[in-house]
Structure formats: structure tokens, C-alpha cells
Amino acid sequence: MERPLLRLHDEDDRRLPRIAPPCSLVIFGITGDLARKKLLPAIYDLVNRGLLNPAFALTGFARRDWDNGDFEDFVRQAIEKHARTEFNERTWRQLADGLRFVSGSFDDPEGYRRLAETVAELDRSRGTGGNHAFYLSIPPAYFPVVCERLAESGLNARQGKEWRRVIIEKPFGHDLESAQELSEVVGRVFDESDVFRIDHYLGKETVQNLFAMRFANAMFEPLWNANYVDHVQITMAEEIGIGTRAGYYDGIGAARDIIQNHLLQLLALTAMEEPVRLTQSELRAEKEKVLSAVRLPEDLSTSTARGQYAAGWQGGMEVKGFLDEDGIDEHSHTETFAAIKVFVDTRRWAGVPFYLRSGKRLGKRVTEIAIVFKKSPHTPFENSDAGEAGQNVLVVRVQPDEGMTLRFGAKVPGTQMQVRDVTMDFGYGHAFTEDSPEAYERLILDALVGSAPLFPHQREVELSWKILDPVLNYWQSASAPEQYNPGSWGPESAHEMMARDGRAWRNP
Numbered sequence: 001m002e003r004p005l006l007r008l009h010d011e012d013d014r015r016l017p018r019i020a021p022p023c024s025l026v027i028f029g030i031t032g033d034l035a036r037k038k039l040l041p042a043i044y045d046l047v048n049r050g051l052l053n054p055a056f057a058l059t060g061f062a063r064r065d066w067d068n069g070d071f072e073d074f075v076r077q078a079i080e081k082h083a084r085t086e087f088n089e090r091t092w093r094q095l096a097d098g099l100r101f102v103s104g105s106f107d108d109p110e111g112y113r114r115l116a117e118t119v120a121e122l123d124r125s126r127g128t129g130g131n132h133a134f135y136l137s138i139p140p141a142y143f144p145v146v147c148e149r150l151a152e153s154g155l156n157a158r159q160g161k162e163w164r165r166v167i168i169e170k171p172f173g174h175d176l177e178s179a180q181e182l183s184e185v186v187g188r189v190f191d192e193s194d195v196f197r198i199d200h201y202l203g204k205e206t207v208q209n210l211f212a213m214r215f216a217n218a219m220f221e222p223l224w225n226a227n228y229v230d231h232v233q234i235t236m237a238e239e240i241g242i243g244t245r246a247g248y249y250d251g252i253g254a255a256r257d258i259i260q261n262h263l264l265q266l267l268a269l270t271a272m273e274e275p276v277r278l279t280q281s282e283l284r285a286e287k288e289k290v291l292s293a294v295r296l297p298e299d300l301s302t303s304t305a306r307g308q309y310a311a312g313w314q315g316g317m318e319v320k321g322f323l324d325e326d327g328i329d330e331h332s333h334t335e336t337f338a339a340i341k342v343f344v345d346t347r348r349w350a351g352v353p354f355y356l357r358s359g360k361r362l363g364k365r366v367t368e369i370a371i372v373f374k375k376s377p378h379t380p381f382e383n384s385d386a387g388e389a390g391q392n393v394l395v396v397r398v399q400p401d402e403g404m405t406l407r408f409g410a411k412v413p414g415t416q417m418q419v420r421d422v423t424m425d426f427g428y429g430h431a432f433t434e435d436s437p438e439a440y441e442r443l444i445l446d447a448l449v450g451s452a453p454l455f456p457h458q459r460e461v462e463l464s465w466k467i468l469d470p471v472l473n474y475w476q477s478a479s480a481p482e483q484y485n486p487g488s489w490g491p492e493s494a495h496e497m498m499a500r501d502g503r504a505w506r507n508p
Helices: 033-048 068-082 089-096 109-125 140-152 176-187 205-215 253-271 280-293 439-449 458-477 492-500
Strands: 024-028 057-062 099-103 132-136 164-169 195-198 229-237 304-309 312-314 317-319 337-344 353-359 366-373 393-399 403-411 419-427 482-484
Touching: 024 033, 024 109, 033 068, 033 089, 033 439, 057 068, 057 109, 068 089, 068 099, 099 109, 109 140, 132 140, 140 164, 140 176, 164 439, 176 458, 195 439, 195 458, 205 253, 205 393, 205 403, 229 253, 253 280, 253 304, 253 337, 253 353, 253 366, 253 458, 280 458, 304 353, 304 458, 304 492, 337 458, 337 492, 482 492
Parallel strands: 024 057, 024 132, 057 099, 132 164, 164 195, 229 353, 304 482
Antiparallel strands: 229 366, 304 337, 312 317, 337 353, 366 393, 393 403, 403 419
């Protein structure tokens, strides 16, 4: 029997949260920014909330010449600077007692031998019970060698009810072929059921709330179809540039980095049918149906757009253009903005365009899903009386201010019948006393518990690449990306793409 997504540890008392069993987590790339700013604080917050077993242990694997004491200092500094919950000395001591560090390079067999000894020691001293997860917070190029070394050292082997799992950070390949090759490499070492592909957007509270909004309320689902929806916009915008990520970003770009995983996953959750139960297999089945039904328009020149941010001023500061950033080839065609239009060829969504866009150095940091409804077929108001009223829009804000906004027309106070747009707003920050858990908290806990509905399956990854590969191939033969001003909302070609359809982007 599969574990439903919302089922808690004790079915008879839903007040009790899920708690991870005795286990350890090994993080490769422990000294990187992701581990320091996200993973270590999330682990501490889980311990602080009592969601990790007292036997939990954490091992860092990196090339640093550290002992356990050096590692303990590093972890404490990361937690004190980035943890969401208040630092508690008692919680820290519980976590610190299970900290271990193993020095080694990703291809060094001797390092894996020491790691195997450390894992066995934790089973004896901490009672981790042979349950170990390996978090690959490393560039994808190292995935094959790390998996091979884990197999050679026997670290992937388990006995009886023990489990060994691998958690993989995106990107999952750079096209369909490489994604399939990566899956084959990982699949030789771990069963598919033990592979957890992290998409941190799926751990965000508002994304989870899509299930509740659609399936726990009778008012939305009857309108959630082509009869009432004009189009859907899914946006992830950032104010920052690439920063120090030139080595990763050049050659990857906005489409591979964001659209292939985050935005297509949000599309799937928005457009999917209601599953019978919120279980791993049924959620995946519904998402796969949507992704397999996604269709690109025939003319990619008018239904896609890409750009690079130019030098200029943003937020009162002078900023570099992408081609001027340290480590970027001055002739690079890597896009920092990407937008595509797709259709979902199902009965529910036939003819409704979905517009997906992502970019850096845009006007505001925001991720949102906007359901734009059709205009009313008839109103009794004269055009002059309608005022500034537009289309009804339901906006699901994923970040930074998690919540929902509904835009609709209302009468302006006064003697005239004048209608203008107003909004009703729901925000997690003021509607609930509980803080929303950070996405990595939820996903790390799910991986340790063995609950996988929020993790994309290999089939979803491949379907996403099948959607994006034709766009990437077209751009490869097209001219250089269009330049756009920092602080704007992307290149003119993106606005022209919408204007051809008689629509416009929502620019929050």
C-alpha cells in the first residue's frame, strides 16, 4: 500500500507529524553554497522540530583536509547564519554528536573506503540501522563517477529491510539523450524507487496548496477548463544576474535551468486531472498524462523568445551585462531569458495556450501561476461605464509572498455605475500562525521517510526534455539572443509573442 502524500505517521492521530526512521545522510559537495545555505539549515530545522530520529547522523564528503571538529565548526556557522528556526544549544548538541567528515575526491577509491568505514561505524555507534541516503549536491558531470564508486565500495548494497537511497540535484541531463544516459548510470547502482530527483519548487507551500485549492473547494474546479480559461501564464523572474555561477550557467541557460524542470512541473500540477488518491503512482500518472499531451506550435519563431540582459542600471546600481560577467565568453549565445508557448491537447485544455517564461535581471523577484479567465460574453454596462475592468485572474504566488490573489470587477463608490478591478488576497504569512517549512525541509524529510510523490520520475524528466529539445535545437540555428535592459521584463520579442495573440504578460 502506497503512502498518501498527506497521510501522517499515525493514521489514527493526524496531529502527529511524520518522523524519519533511524538513518544517516551523506552529502557530497558539502562545502558548496547549496549545502551551506539550504541543506544544512534545513537539516537543523528538522532536528529542531523533532522530525528527525535522535539516531540521525550526517556525514560530509569533500576534498577539504578537515577532521570532525573542523566540520562541526563549518556546520554550526552555516546553521547560525541561515537556519529558519532559532538556534538551540540542546538541538545543536543532538545533531553535532552525529556529525562525521570524510576527506576525499569524487573519483578517489580510498575516500569511499573511508566513507564505508564511517557508515558502518554510525550503524554501530548511532544505531542508524543500515539506512543511508546519499545526496549528490554536485555538478551533473560527477554523477556517474560517484555512483560507480558507491557501487564499488558496496555503499549501495543493503540487507533485509535496510534501505540505500540517492538524492540528485538538477539538472537531470542537458537534453533527452543525456538524461537517458544519466538515468542508465544511476539505475545500474540504485533501483528507480530509491532515486529521488530534487525539484525544490515542488516542496514549496503554495505548490502544495494547488491540491487543496483545486480539489478541496467546489468553487474553482468547475471553472478550471477551456470553457472559462483564456490562457495560463507561469513566470519565474529574478532581479539578480548570474553572480558567481558563470561556470555552471554558460551553456545551460534559462530554458534548461528553469523551464525544463520547475515550470513544466508547475504546468503539470496546474493542468492535471484529479487523482483518485494523493499517492506516488497516481500523482505521477496524472502529471505524465499532461506532459505527454503538451504540444509546441509549429512556428517556433513566433511562439518562443530568448534574450540576454545588457549592461545598465537596476535598483539604483550600475550592473554588468551578461556578456561582461566574469567567466562568460563574449560570443556566448546562452540565454538569460526564455519564453515559450505550448498547448495541452486534452479535452479539459484544448485550445488554451500556456505561456512559460523565466529570466534574470527582470523587474521583480517573483514566481507565480496566473489563470486568466475569458471575458464575460455580455455585460449590461456601456463601454464608458466599464471603466478599467479587465479579465478575471486567479494568481497563485509561489514566491516570495506565498499566497493567492483573485482579481475581479467591482463598482466604484459614487453615483455613476463604474466598474474597476479589485483584488482579494490570501497570504500564508497572515492567515496562519505556523511558519511555512522551507522547501528543502519537506523534501529531505520525504526522501528519508521514503515518500516520493513530490519528486519527478524519470519518465517525467524525459517527457519534459521531449518538449524542450525542439526549442533548443531551433535556437541553436537561430541568431544571437536579443539584448534587454536590466530591470525590464525581458526582450521585445517576448512581448511581441504575446501581442500576436492579443494578450500581454502580467508584470507584477
